[in-house]
Amino acid sequence: MMRAVIFDFDGTLADTLPICFYAFQNVFKEFDKKDLTSKEIEGMFGPSETGIIRKNLTNPNKEEAIKFYYEKYSEQHKSLVEINPEILKLLKSLKEADIRTGIFTGKGKRSLDISLKALKKDGLFDVIITGDDVINPKPDPEGLLKALSFLEVNNSDAIYFGDSDADVIAGIRANVFTIGVDWLPEYQTTRFSEQPNLIIKSVNEFKSSFKIGNGENLLHEK
Incomplete structure (x- = not known):
């Protein structure tokens, strides 16, 4: 049963993977000046978004980066999902x-x-x-x-x-x-x-x- x-x-x-990739790519571009591929981001999956950013972002402004992630996630959700x-x-x-x-x-x-x-x-x-x-x-x-x-x-x-x-x-x-x-x-x-x-x-x-x-x-x- x-x-x-x-x-x-x-x-x-x-x-929702496209919006996740989009938001993470924007975060790493904005804060670490890195252009990451979807595969590179996918390799970070496991923890939550905040966990991924805290673990992988080299820029010390991690809380600001997390806020930026949710801004990007929200603003493009309708168009990408x-x-x-x-x-x-x-x-x-x-x-x-x-x-x-x-x-x-x-x-x-x-x-x-x-x-x-x-x-x-x-x-x-x-x-x-x-x-x-x-x-x-x-x-x-x-x-x-x-x-x-x-x-x-x-x-x-x-x-x-x-x-x-x-x-x-x-x-x-x-x-x-x-x-x-x-x-x-x-x-x-x-x-x-x-x-x-x-x-x-x-x-x-x-x-x-x-x-x-x-x-x-x-x-x-x-």
């Missing part, structure tokens, strides 16, 4: 099936709140664990285990979705059925160092592989 579905956010629930109707419909379908939903992301709470409101996903989740809520970032499973504990759901009764190697490793270490996805235009990897239980390339593929039974309150694998 599957009682909960927990998602990563950037590259999994929303195509679109609402994905298929994912929005999936989330609502899970809720209608009485399956609990959550987010476990390395993203910080402030930027996640901006994105959830802009993409009309706020209020759809029973638990949200961000990079601000953990001591050990992904691939450590700390945040996923916290989410399961809050939901009072056993790891055998949950699914975790993610688009990165760190997501998959965290899911496997938490002993949760783990699905690697590349169903959005921007995602982090399709080649995982540890094999997820399943790789899904579209929301429709997930729907055809799993049955959501409203009457039974179950999520069955075919």
Whole structure:
């Protein structure tokens, strides 16, 4: 019986990687005079945005840089990030099936709140664990285990979705059925160092592989 579905956010629930890259590139250009590629920024992923800036920025004005990051993230969100109707419909379908939903992301709470409101996903989740809520970032499973504990759901009764190697490793270490996805235009990897239980390339593929039974309150694998 599957009682909960927990998602990563950037590259999994929303195509927000372009806005993340844009905001970080502006920060490092403004404060360190460095032109970083998306791949270079992706290599810093794990901690929250504030953690990434504090760890990797050489300029001592880190608090000012963090403020600048959120300014850039907010001002260009609408132009760089679109609402994905298929994912929005999936989330609502899970809720209608009485399956609990959550987010476990390395993203910080402030930027996640901006994105959830802009993409009309706020209020759809029973638990949200961000990079601000953990001591050990992904691939450590700390945040996923916290989410399961809050939901009072056993790891055998949950699914975790993610688009990165760190997501998959965290899911496997938490002993949760783990699905690697590349169903959005921007995602982090399709080649995982540890094999997820399943790789899904579209929301429709997930729907055809799993049955959501409203009457039974179950999520069955075919």
